[in-house]
Amino acid sequence: MTMLALEVSGLSVSYRQGLGWRQVVEDVSFSVRRGEVLGLVGESGCGKSTVALQLLGFRHGGLRTDTGKIVLDGIDVLTLDRVGLDRVRGAKVSFVPQNPTTALSPGMRIGEQIDEILVAHDLPTGDRARELFGLVGLPDDAAFLRRYPHQLSGGQQQRVCIAMALACEPSFVVLDEPTTGLDVTTQEQIVDLLVGLRARLDMSMLYVTHDLGLLSQIADRIGVMYAGHMVELAPTAQLFSEPRHPYTRGLIAALPRLDEDRRTIKPLRGLLQRDALPKGCPFAPRCDFALTRCFDEAQVLRHAGHGHEAACWRLAEMPPAAAPAVEELPAEPDHCATPPLLTVASLIVRYGHGVRAFTALGSVSLTIGKGETFALVGESGSGKSTLARAIAGMVAPTAGHIHLNEAELSPLVKARSPSQRRLIQYIFQNPDASLNPRATIGRSLSRQLDFFFPDRSASAMEQITAALAEVRLDAAYASRYPDQLSGGERQRVAIARALIAQPELLLCDEVLSALDVSVQASILELLQRLKSELGIAMLFISHDLAVVRMLADRVCVLFRGEVMEIGSREQVFSPPYHPYTHSLLEAVPVPLKKRKPARQRTVTSVDVGTGCVYAGRCVAEIPGICGTMPPPWRETQDGLAIRCHHTLEDLLERESGLSRRGLEKP
Template sequence: MAPLVKIEKLRVTARDDYGRELVIVKDVSFTVEPGEVVALIGESGSGKTTIALSLMGYARAGSRIVGGKITFDGREVLAMSQRELASLRGRDMAYVPQSAAASFNPARPLLKQVIESSQIHRVMPVVEAEAKAVALFRELVLPNPEKVGERYPHQVSGGQLQRLLAAMALVTEPKLVIFDEPTTALDVTTQIEVLRVFKKAIKERGTTAVYVSHDLAVVAQMADRIIVLRDGTIHEVDATGRILSSPKNDYTKSLLAAAEPQVRAAAAATTQRRATPPVVEVRSVIAGYGKVDRDGIPALPVLRDINLSIKPGSTLGIIGESGCGKSTLARVVAGLLPAARGEVQLDGMPLPRAAAERTRDQLRRIQIVFQSADTALNPARPIGRILGRPLEFYHGLTGDKRRRRVTELLDMVRLPATIAERYPSEISGGQKQRVNLARALAAEPSLILCDEVTSALDTVVGAAILDLLAELQREIGVAYLFISHDLSTVKAVCDQVMILYAGQIMEHGSRQALHRRPLHPYSDLLISSVPELRQGWLDRMSERFFKEATTGVARTGREQTCSFFERCPVRIPGRCDVEPTPVRRLSKGAEIRCLRTEEELVKLTAG
C-alpha cells in the first residue's frame, strides 16, 4: 500500500530580524502510512511545527517552502493552487493546535464553530452536521453532549475546549489529522482525560495522524513511530518502542534523559534550615474575587484557610489542577491580590495586603517570575534597559554601575553580555525566561515566586532552567515558591510539596514523603496521572481510575467541608459533605485533609 504522506527533501527558509534568510528545515524526508500515528519530537526551534504545517502547503509569516516535494493521497501538495489548498485544508487534512482558547471565536456558540468546516466544504447538510457533532461530543466524553454546543467558549474548561477542537477536526472525517502539542497547556488529570479520548477516537476510526510534541512520555502513549528532529534535520527515526528502549542517536538519548527529571533540590544544610525562622509565612489566608462580606469571605472564594512557611534557601512546591488556586496564592503573597482574611508575614512581620501599601524594600524582597516571558517582557525595550529598571528602582544604580550589574546578571543566568543590546523578539523562549529570572534577581530578593516558569518550554530547555534555579539557590541562598501542574518537576526541584484542590490544602509534606505511597485520594489521582515513559501506560490505566479522574466537580464556597467530595472514591456521604474536614498527620510525616484515618485509607487503597 502506498503511503498516505510522502515528504522528499523538504526545505524551508525563514527571514530573521536582520533580513537574512536562514534554512530552518533542511532536506527532510519521511513517510506516513495509512492508519499510522507518527510523532515529530524535538526541542523549540527543531522545525517540528514548521514541517507539520508544510504538510498542508502552509508556511508561517516570514518563512517559505523553497524546495522538496510533499505528496498527500497521491496529490502533489506544493503544486496546488490556493483554491485547491483551501479545499484540502479542513476537509481532507485537519489541524488541532496547542491553544484551544485562541482557536475559538468568543462571540459564537460552540456547535456553530465545530460544524463550520463541514459547511464551508459542503460535506453535509447543517442538520446532519449537527447530529454528527453531538455524536462526537459523546464520543469525546464531553459533559451534556446534547447541550454543550449551545455554550460559548468562556463557559467550558480548557480540557473541554481542547476536545471540542478535536471534534471540529474530525467532523469532516479527514484522512489526516495533525495534532500540534494539543495537551501541553493542560494539567495532568485533564491531560490524561484528553489523551485517552483522542487515542480512542483515532484508533476506532483508523485515522492517520501526525503528532507534534516535545513530551516523550505523551508521545510514548500515542505514536507508532517517532521522528527525532533537531535544528531542522532528522536525527533518528524508529518505532516508538525501540526509540524508548534503545535509542541510537546521542541527541535522542539526551531527550530521554531530560524527560526523567533529576533531583535538583538543594539538600545541603537541611538540619540548619529546620532551626532557621521562615522568610515568608502565610497564615489562615482566605482570598478570592468579588465583594467581601462582613465575615471576610469574598463572593467568589478561591483560597480557603491556607497556611504555609518557606525557610531561607528552600523551595516549596505548589501543585494542583487548573483552577485550584496556585496562581492566586502567588498573587496574594506578592500583594497583587489582597487577601480577604489572614496575613502574609516577611521575617515574622505582617506585610500590608496590597503591594501598593508595601515599602520599596518589602517589594524588593519578594519577586515574581511569570509563566509567559513573551508577555512579561516589554517588546519595545532592549534587554539591558529591562534589567536596568529594577537596578535603578531598588538600588539607585545608574550609568556604568548599572551597565556592569546588567552584565553580571546576564552572566548569572548564563547569557552572553551581547544579549543586553537585543530586544525580546530577537531571542528564544528559553533565553526570554532567563531574562525574566535575571530581572527578578536584579532586586536581590529573599523569595522568588516561580509561576509555571517551565510549562511553556520544551523538555530540554525546561531542564536547563530548572538546573539554573537550583544552581542560583546554592550560590545566593534565595528561596522559591515553585508553582506547577507538573508533578515530576515539583518532585525534582522542591524540598516541600503542597497539593491544592479547589483552594484547600489536601496534602503537605517533604519531597521524600511524597515519593512514598500516596494515601490522600486526590494525591493518588494526581500522582497516578503523570504519564510514564513507557508504551501502553495509558491503555493500562483502569476504567475505575479514569472515571475518578474525570467525574464530579469541585465543591467551592465558604464551608470547611471537603472540596474533593464529589470526585472522591472513598467518600462518606452524610459526613464528608457535612462535617469540617480535619488535618491529620501521617506516619510518613506528611499532613493530609481527610475524615478517614490513616488505617482506613491504607485498607481502602490496598491493591
C-alpha cells in the same frame, strides 16, 4: 502490506529573511501508515511545526516550498491551489492547534462553529454537533452547544477543537502541541481521548510536541528533528531504550523522571545558532562526539536497527547511552529549626460579589523557611497563581495574614515598604510578555537598580554584568532586545532581573512550562545552583510533578483553593497519598511504562463550605460523608498532613491494592 496514509519526500522549506531566504526545513522525509501515530519532537525552532503545517498546504508570502512532495491519500498537497486545499482541509486532513483559546472564535457559540465547518464542505448539519461532542466526551445537550468558548475550561476548549477536526471524518489529523498548556490530569484525559478515537476511527496522526514523556504514551514511532533536519526515526520503545543520535540521547538525558528521585540533569551543551551552522552535521557544534569530519560532511539517515534510522556516520563507534547520574544531595534544610521566612495564615481570596462571588482560596495556611524550595502543585484553577499573587501583593486577600520575616505585609504591594518589595520577586511564566520589547536587557535590569538601589547608579553596569553572569549569560546580552534572544535566554533574563534586586524569596510561576525539554533542563540546573549557592527561598508553582520531585524540599497540593496534602518531598511522593495526589501521580506519563486508562469519575456537586471539595471526583468517596462533612486533618509524627475522611492507615492499605504505574517507594 499496510497502506500508507501519508508520505513526505525530500521536503525543504524556506522563510523570507530580509532580501533573501533562509532554509528552515531541509530534505525531510517520512511516512505514516494508516492507523499509525507518528510523533515529531525537537527543540523550539527545529522546524517541526513548519513540517506539520505543510501537510495542510499552509503557505503565505513569507514562506516557500523549495522541494519535496507530500502525498496524502494519493494527492500531492503541495500541488493544490486554494480551491483544492479548501476541499482537502477538514475532509482528508485536519488540524488541532496548541492554543484552543485563540483558535476558537470568541463571538460564536461552539455548536455554531461545528456547523460552520459542515456547511463549508456541503455536509448536512442536523445533530452532527451533538454526535461529535458525545464522541469527544463533552455534554451534548442544547444548553452546552449554545455556550461561548470563554464559558468552557481549557480541557473542554481543546475537546471542541478535536470535535471540529473530526467533523468531516478525515483520515489524517495533525496535532500541534495540543496539551502543552494543560495540567497533567486534563492532559491525561485528552491523551486518553485521542487513543480511544484512534482505535475507534482508525485515524492516522502526526503528533508534534516537545514532551517526550507524553509521546511515549501515544506514538508508535517518533521522529527527532534538529535545525530543520530529521536526525533520528525509530519505534517509540526502541528510541527510549536505545537512542542512537547524540542529540536524541541529550534530549532523553535532560528529561525529568517521576520514577527517579533527584538526579543530575545534564543539559545539552550550547544553544542552537542558525546563523552559525556548519555545512556538515548541524548538531556538530554541540555534540560531545563530534570530529572534524562531522563539521564538513552532511549526514543522512542510516540504518540503525529494525525500523530505526539515525543521521550520524559514527553510529557503529558510539558508546552505549549512559544512565543518568544520581546526585549526592546535602541534607534538606529543617524549616522548623529557624524562624520562617514567610508565613501565610488562613488566607482567603474571593473574586466578585454577591451570587457571582467565587472563592479562589479557602483558608490556606503554610510556611516557607529561609533557603527552602516550597512547591505548589495542582491542576489549573486550583489557586496556585492566586496564592502567589496574593503573596506578591498583586491581589488583596479577603481574609488572613501574610508575614515576611515575622513582619505583617500589607495586602497590596503599593502599601508595602521598598525593602519588603525588594525581598519578594516574581518570575512570570511567559518572559515574552513580562519583558519590555522596546527596552534592552540592560535597561530592564537597570530599572530594578534605579528603584531599589538609587545610590548605586555609578556601579550599575558592574551589577548588571554580575546578574547576567549568575544566569550564565555574558555582558554582551545587555545591549540586546528580547526578540533577539531564544525562549530559554529570555527566561534567564527574567531570573536575572529578579536576582539583581537581591531578594530572599522568588515566586516562580510555571517558569518551565512553555520551554522545550533541553531548555527546561538548563533552567532547572540554574535554579538548583541558585538554591545551593545563594540560599534563596522559592515558591515554585508547577503542574510538572517530575520537575517538582527534582527541585522541591516541601510540597503542597491544592485543589479548588484548598490544601489537600502538605509535607516533605519524600512524604508527598510516597504512600499514603491523598486520593487527589494519587490521581496527579497517576496522570504523569512515564516513558516505557505501560499506560493505564484514566479512571472514570462521576462528577457530583458539592456545596461550598460543607464537604470535601474533591468529593465529586474522588474514586474513594465515602457516600453520605465526604460530600456533606468537612474532612479532618490526618498527621504523621514527621510532619506529613493529609486532609481526608479516610485514616492514613486506610489510605496506605488502599494504595497497596492499586497499581502505582511503576513508581517505587523511595
